[in-house]
Amino acid sequence: xxxxxxxxxxxxxxxxxxxxxxxxxxxxxxxxxxxxxxxxxxxxxxxxxxxxxxxxxxxxxxxxxxxxxxxxxxxxxxxxxxxxxxxxxxxxxxxxxxxxxxxxxx
Numbered sequence: 001x002x003x004x005x006x007x008x009x010x011x012x013x014x015x016x017x018x019x020x021x022x023x024x025x026x027x028x029x030x031x032x033x034x035x036x037x038x039x040x041x042x043x044x045x046x047x048x049x050x051x052x053x054x055x056x057x058x059x060x061x062x063x064x065x066x067x068x069x070x071x072x073x074x075x076x077x078x079x080x081x082x083x084x085x086x087x088x089x090x091x092x093x094x095x096x097x098x099x100x101x102x103x104x105x106x
Contacts, residue, residue, distance in 0.1 A: 006094025013087030020080040039082055040075040 020037055027035040043051045059067045074082070 003094040003096065006090045008094075010087045010090030010092075010094060013083045013090060015087075017080045017083030017087055020078075020083065024078070024080060036078045037080070038076055039079050042079040043075070 020042070024035055024037055040051070054071075055067060058071060
């Protein structure tokens with residue numbers, strides 16, 4: 001059941017990443033320049049309040065280094081890339097185990 005859930009979430013993430021890739025591509029072609037929708041922009045479109053609450057919650061840990069170099073870089077990444085990464089990760093976690101060939105191992 002959990003493997004099915006991981007595969008389902010992985011496919012949803014890959015589909016959303018592909019949709020955002022097509023969106024950024026058509027916007028770039030129409031504008032004759034490279035446009036990338038960052039994770040921060042997508043998060044603000046979905047729920048801006050939770051993004052504002054995230055910084056004070058993470059900043060005290062690790063002397064502020066957890067927020068400034070790490071989370072700022074993640075929030076500046078293209079949203080299709082992050083969704084594609086999580087999609088692949090969930091699909092790998094949810095894959096079926098290969099059957100053993102020969103004798104069963106203890």
